[in-house]
Structure formats: structure tokens, C-alpha cells
Amino acid sequence: GLPEVPARPVAERRPSRQIQVGPVAVGGGAPVSVQSMTTTRTSDIGATLQQIAELTASGCQIVRVACPTQDDADALATIARKSQIPVIADIHFQPKYVFAAIEAGCAAVRVNPGNIKKFDDQVREIARAAKDHATPIRIGVNAGSLDRRLLEKYGRATPEALVESALWEASLFEEHDFRDIKISVKHNDPVVMIEAYRQLAAQCDYPLHLGVTEAGPAFQGTVKSAVAFGALLSQGIGDTIRVSLSAPPAEEVKVGIQILESLNLRQRRLEIVSCPSCGRAQVDVYKLADEVTAGLEGMEVPLRVAVMGCVVNGPGEAREADLGVASGNGKGQIFVKGEVVKTVPESKIVETLIEEAMKIAEQMEQDGAGS
Numbered sequence: 001g002l003p004e005v006p007a008r009p010v011a012e013r014r015p016s017r018q019i020q021v022g023p024v025a026v027g028g029g030a031p032v033s034v035q036s037m038t039t040t041r042t043s044d045i046g047a048t049l050q051q052i053a054e055l056t057a058s059g060c061q062i063v064r065v066a067c068p069t070q071d072d073a074d075a076l077a078t079i080a081r082k083s084q085i086p087v088i089a090d091i092h093f094q095p096k097y098v099f100a101a102i103e104a105g106c107a108a109v110r111v112n113p114g115n116i117k118k119f120d121d122q123v124r125e126i127a128r129a130a131k132d133h134a135t136p137i138r139i140g141v142n143a144g145s146l147d148r149r150l151l152e153k154y155g156r157a158t159p160e161a162l163v164e165s166a167l168w169e170a171s172l173f174e175e176h177d178f179r180d181i182k183i184s185v186k187h188n189d190p191v192v193m194i195e196a197y198r199q200l201a202a203q204c205d206y207p208l209h210l211g212v213t214e215a216g217p218a219f220q221g222t223v224k225s226a227v228a229f230g231a232l233l234s235q236g237i238g239d240t241i242r243v244s245l246s247a248p249p250a251e252e253v254k255v256g257i258q259i260l261e262s263l264n265l266r267q268r269r270l271e272i273v274s275c276p277s278c279g280r281a282q283v284d285v286y287k288l289a290d291e292v293t294a295g296l297e298g299m300e301v302p303l304r305v306a307v308m309g310c311v312v313n314g315p316g317e318a319r320e321a322d323l324g325v326a327s328g329n330g331k332g333q334i335f336v337k338g339e340v341v342k343t344v345p346e347s348k349i350v351e352t353l354i355e356e357a358m359k360i361a362e363q364m365e366q367d368g369a370g371s
């Protein structure tokens with residue numbers, strides 16, 4: 001049951017330049033990173049750092065903070081210094097905050113050229129400041145705030161329009177010999193978004209930040225993001241991801257990590273392989289799966305635990321897993337690496353699984369497989 005060979009990732013990654021967002025490398029073969037954005041007022045330094053700490057604990061690797069006012073800009077230096085993960089300042093409308101964020105030591109700055117007035121005239125200054133501080137820039141194009149000229153040219157935010165906008169802005173930076181760039185072309189429609197990123201990926205070698213904007217409440221947003229990111233990552237496209245949900249940001253991180261694990265772009269941790277249940281089930285599978293999930297929460301080793309409602313698929317699935325249970329007759333057959341190691345009464349299934357999981361985890365850690 002030990003993972004001797006790392007699982008094969010979904011696809012070979014698209015070759016791209018690499019940038020450094022603080023200590024996190026993005027692009028150029030670096031692991032796909034997961035990011036999120038705080039929902040606090042950035043000027044409320046305590047609350048923002050508190051939320052960043054929660055995000056860090058949930059596995060977030062890069063965090064973005066909004067910067068709509070001077071008070072927010074003034075808070076950036078402290079936040080950037082005290083955050084455990086790199087902080088990106090998110091700038092719309094006001095170019096002066098781009099400079100403030102660079103000065104403040106933010107790990108990167110996201111600019112939305114579509115809504116910064118006379119952005120193109122300021123690229124030279126921005127490029128110079130960013131270069132002086134080795135601060136990468138994300139050119140973040142959004143369908144909802146697309147450059148007027150492109151909106152007029154294309155009539156709406158088509159994939160072509162999003163890509164042209166992004167590459168035009170990148171070309172302005174290139175004129176000043178600045179290439180420390182990553183790009184996003186977000187749209188709320190996964191179909192448009194997927195096409196935009198495909199075109200973008202074919203036309204440049206910048207690392208790409210994936211996102212579906214306004215993806216919606218947790219359920220819808222999770223599905224939209226998983227579908228869109230899955231389509232792109234399965235073609236090797238995407239170097240850092242942000243799941244946007246109308247839900248607490250730590251939820252976004254959980255979803256993002258799960259997407260990467262599902263595609264073998266990240267070592268899977270605990271994975272519960274539970275059956276959907278059916279008319280043959282001899283136990284409440286949902287409840288059992290929930291209890292096992294809760295009991296094993298926080299386990300860092302890549303453990304596959306099969307929870308099966310009956311013995312039809314139990315042994316088969318359990319053989320593929322490190323550990324499993326197949327229920328029947330008020331009892332649970334506990335499998336370890338495909339072998340029935342014991343049969344316990346239903347009431348003891350959860351605790352027995354947890355015990356066995358701990359044993360396997362210990363063994364894995366000794367063997368170094370959990371590192």
C-alpha cells in the first residue's frame with residue numbers, strides 16, 4: 001500500500017518562464033501553488049494578519065490583499081513583513097498604490113490595466129520601480145473590467161479580447177525590458193475562460209495564474225473552478241491557482257488543494273474512497289464516511305481509506321487502498337492492503353479504522369514516504 005512511485009501527474013506542464021513571488025517560485029516547472037485573497041479591510045492590520053494566519057494554516061501559499069484606499073496602502077508594509085506567506089497587493093484604479101505596494105515590500109503586485117487610467121503611460125515608471133525592488137507584476141485582466149478599446153473592437157469580452165489586452169500590456173513592459181510577469185485572463189464563464197487561457201498559453205511563455213471570476217457560492221464556484229482548472233491543468237496550462245468563492249477564503253484554499261491533488265499535481269494526503277451507497281448497503285455509508293473523515297482529519301500522510309457499504313466492491317476497492325472497511329451483517333471487515341485483518345462489530349468500525357490508520361501512518365513516516 002505504500003506509494004513507491006509518485007503518481008503520474010495529469011499532464012506535462014507547459015514550459016514557461018519562472019518568477020519568484022517571495023520564496024514561492026511560479027512557473028518554470030515549479031509546483032502549482034494555491035492562493036487566496038483576504039476579505040478583511042486591509043487597513044485593519046490585526047484582522048488581516050489573523051486571516052492570513054488562518055489561510056496559512058489551511059495550506060495557502062500566496063495571499064492577495066486589496067488596496068482601495070491610502071489607509072490600506074499604509075498598512076501594506078507591516079502586513080508584508082509579518083505575514084508568514086508572500087503578500088500580493090491587488091491594485092485597481094489608482095496607480096499611486098502600485099508604487100506604494102512596491103515600496104512596502106509586497107512580494108508582487110497585481111495590476112488591472114483595464115481600470116487604471118492612463119495605465120500605458122505609467123508602465124515605464126512601474127517597470128522601473130518593480131525592477132529596482134525585484135517585484136514581479138501580475139497583469140490581471142478581467143472580463144468585467146476589460147480595456148474600453150478592446151471592448152469596442154470585439155463587442156464583448158471574448159477570449160481573443162482578453163488575450164489581446166493582456167499581451168498588449170505585457171508588450172509595454174517588455175519595451176522597458178521588464179519580463180518579471182505573470183498573467184491572468186479571468187472570466188466568469190468557464191468556457192470563455194478556458195479558451196482564453198489556451199490562446200494565451202500558446203502565445204507567450206509567461207507563467208499563468210488561473211481563476212474563474214465571480215465563480216459564485218461555494219457549491220457552484222467549486223464545480224466551475226474544478227472544471228475550468230481541470231481542463232487547463234490537464235493540458236499543462238496553469239502555474240498558480242485561485243479558486244474564487246463567495247465563502248470564507250480558507251474554503252477556497254481547501255478546494256484549490258483538492259483540485260491539485262485530484263490531478264496528481266500535488267501529493268495526495270488523506271483520501272477517503274467511499275462508495276455512493278445503494279440498495280445493497282448494509283450500513284449508513286454517508287455517516288460512516290463522515291465519521292472516518294473526521295477521525296482522520298489532519299493526518300498528513302498520503303493514505304487511501306476505502307469505506308464501502310457492502311462486500312460487493314469492498315475487497316476490490318480495499319485492495320487498491322491502504323486501508324478499508326466493507327460492511328455487512330452488522331459487522332465491518334477491516335482490510336489492510338487488501339487483506340482482511342479483522343472483523344469488528346459495526347459500532348467499532350470507526351475506532352478500528354483510526355487505530356489501523358495510525359499504525360500505517362507511523363510505518364509510512366518511518367519509511368520516509370510521508371515526507
Ligand code: SF4
Binds near residue numbers: 275280308310314
Ligand atoms: Fe452499493 Fe456495496 Fe457498491 Fe456501496 S459498495 S455502492 S453498498 S454495491
